[in-house]
Amino acid sequence: MVVDEEAADRLFHALADTTRRDILRRSIEGEPSVSRLAELYPMSFAAVQKHVAVLERAGLVTKTRHGREQRVRTDPDGVRRARQALDHLEALWRGRVDRMVDLLAEPAGTSGPDEPKETDR
Amino acid sequence: MVVDEEAADRLFHALADTTRRDILRRSIEGEPSVSRLAELYPMSFAAVQKHVAVLERAGLVTKTRHGREQRVRTDPDGVRRARQALDHLEALWRGRVDRMVDLLAEPAGTSGPDEPKETDR
DNA sequence: CTAACGTACAACCAAATGGTTGTAGATGAA
DNA sequence: TTCATCTACAACCATTTGGTTGTACGTTAG
Numbered sequence: 655m656v657v658d659e660e661a662a663d664r665l666f667h668a669l670a671d672t673t674r675r676d677i678l679r680r681s682i683e684g685e686p687s688v689s690r691l692a693e694l695y696p697m698s699f700a701a702v703q704k705h706v707a708v709l710e711r712a713g714l715v716t717k718t719r720h721g722r723e724q725r726v727r728t729d730p731d732g733v734r735r736a737r738q739a740l741d742h743l744e745a746l747w748r749g750r751v752d753r754m755v756d757l758l759a760e761p762a763g764t765s766g767p768d769e770p771k772e773t774d775r
Numbered sequence: 776m777v778v779d780e781e782a783a784d785r786l787f788h789a790l791a792d793t794t795r796r797d798i799l800r801r802s803i804e805g806e807p808s809v810s811r812l813a814e815l816y817p818m819s820f821a822a823v824q825k826h827v828a829v830l831e832r833a834g835l836v837t838k839t840r841h842g843r844e845q846r847v848r849t850d851p852d853g854v855r856r857a858r859q860a861l862d863h864l865e866a867l868w869r870g871r872v873d874r875m876v877d878l879l880a881e882p883a884g885t886s887g888p889d890e891p892k893e894t895d896r
Numbered sequence: 897c898t899a900a901c902g903t904a905c906a907a908c909c910a911a912a913t914g915g916t917t918g919t920a921g922a923t924g925a926a
Numbered sequence: 927t928t929c930a931t932c933t934a935c936a937a938c939c940a941t942t943t944g945g946t947t948g949t950a951c952g953t954t955a956g
Contacts, residue, residue, distance in 0.1 A: 670787035
């Protein structure tokens with residue numbers, strides 16, 4: 655499996671917050687310190703610190719000491735892992751569509767009937 | 776903007792749960808009724824019903840009445856919207872890398888210095 | 897008609913989330 | 927050294943989440 659389920663939980667949970675997504679964007683463009691980030695949002699430093707921690711546990715950002723500050727940088731692999739999970743879902747979808755196309759393309763009566771009335775679902 | 780922030784919150788939140796992602800997968804492959812789904816997980820019917828509701832509010836699945844049951848089907852557009860949000864993040868990342876490459880490619884001393892020591896961050 | 901099934905929804909509860917304040921440890925500047 | 931800055935983390939609180947049970951309603955099968 656590409657990412658195990660718990661990791662996927664952490665990943666998507668980390669992404670499921672406007673502030674955290676914004677932190678992620680700003681940490682892509684620059685490499686802000688935690689206190690620089692904290693200035694941007696209408697909440698305490700500690701709150702922003704927690705958001706960064708969530709992103710870090712999800713593997714979306716890393717922190718590196720730089721003097722007395724801690725700079726936040728996004729980990730492109732983290733974003734890529736999230737995309738892979740969605741890619742997998744889309745692949746499933748495409749697979750299903752392909753199978754439906756196959757059924758339609760099949761000469762009538764080759765195998766079992768497509769919908770034997772209301773089978774058992 | 777591709778998806779507004781609140782919609783993105785709902786989207787990623789809906790994806791941030793193993794059971795919900797599994798429901799999504801099964802609703803891609805088949806088109807199970809809510810009670811069929813409920814049989815699959817170690818929780819009550821009502822709990823599964825709530826999970827489906829979360830997916831529905833996120834625009835990831837739709838329900839359609841079919842006799843007395845309600846079949847769940849995933850909405851491929853929903854998954855695509857989630858991917859677009861991540862695509863955007865990756866584009867930002869690529870943009871940053873490109874800009875760094877530009878700086879490196881720039882003949883020395885053309886514009887301002889890259890890092891004037893430890894400016895003000 | 898009656899019974900069984902599938903669903904919807906309210907009320908409730910424990911645990912997690914997102915925020916706060918306060919305290920304390922490192923580090924850099926004066 | 928001393929002071930201001932940046933960070934870490936604990937303790938606390940309100941709200942949301944994810945689960946439960948119970949009740950009610952529409953639909954299909956006998």
